[in-house]
Amino acid sequence: MKPTVVAIDGPAGSGKSTVSKRLASSLGFVHLNSGALYRGVTLLALRRGLDLRDERRLSAAAGDTVMDFDVDGGFIMDGEDVSEAIRTSEVDRAVSIVAALPSVRVAVTGQQRRIAAGKSVVIEGRDVTTVVFPNAQVKVYLDASVEERAARRHADLRAQGERVDVRKVEREIRDRDEMDRTRADSPLLVAPDAEVIDTTGMSVDDVVAAIARSARRVAL
Template sequence: MTTVSKTRRGLQVALDGPAGVGKTTTARGVGDALNLLYIDTGAMYRALAVKALREGVSLDDSEAATALAKATKVQLKDSGGLQVLLDGENVSEAIRAPEASDGASRISVHPGVREQLVAWQRKMARGRRVIMEGRDIGTVVLADADAKIFLTASSEERARRRYRDLEKRGENPSYPVVLQDIRERDARDQGRATAPLKPAIDAVVLDCTALSLPQQVEAVCRVIETKIKLNI
């Protein structure tokens, strides 16, 4: 595979999509293949949700959640694998728990929270070669990204993927419960007033329902290479 090269102001790739579509695995694979720094914005929201749950801050209280975000430091550290630091503590495992994932969806609806985290995310990407994944990267965070890809798949397929992930972590999930959670997440993400989940106008929409994760990585790499060649 050809390595993408663009140095004028770095290279910014926006990867968006709904819960369970495989954004994290895909972004990591693409980052490795094309020598791009991988930034997981969802991990930042999950870390904030972990802190809110620990401190008894209501995930649905906009004012309290915004104040918490302003008083929190979330860092992403790449040291042979992504580490998520919450006020200096490694919470990389804690943020993968179902309650952290659900909490991230709830706390992320607040405009003040999003404003704070978007500022962090833009600072991380400035002048660097990055692939950033989330739900509003191409529409808000990196609206001028060099390449924008929106991954999608049926809710049933995304629930199957999430179910398998939970099994691998030693949990005993229920597929109907996982599917319901996926559908509820979709409704919250697509229906929020601030930065709702949707493809950017200039994004390439990639239906991954019938693709394996390695095939997703390959497809996204091809899109990026094509986009950059057209823009050079």
């Protein structure tokens, strides 16, 4: 089987992570969550007390930190598993600011390409079909209603022990959508050759099956 890139874009809460993990497992591909890298840089900034708009220092941190994923999909930075630490509401509120910095995006794009080199991967993000892997063999854009996306994120936060009002989560998702779609560098767009799937009301299995059929055709 030749190395194949399945790139999946979409807004926050559209089901990218759940679908991508399941899809990668089904295909035997590596799962690469690009959002984890931006969250990782954000976590570094918060831990070090850095200005979230200090592009020079944040891009240096993004380039110098060793980032990777373990065999179980855990996100590792400089040898530490930070999979849970990058999913807090504090990181949620700050990540769009960090991810909008052009030099940070360049550094993170380099990290993603390094991790994926020579492998068959399922990569998820907000610009992976348009910027990071514009020549990916399979491109998908997942979407869902704001209400459904907020409910999913609210459930994730509750599972982590955080008490958050779902209406606040919905406002934050709307704000995140606006920032992602209007940022000057690598905004969230639907690639012209991407398959668009609205996951509202769909089962994860149905979404995974649809994408897997396309991936298997091009990987043979």
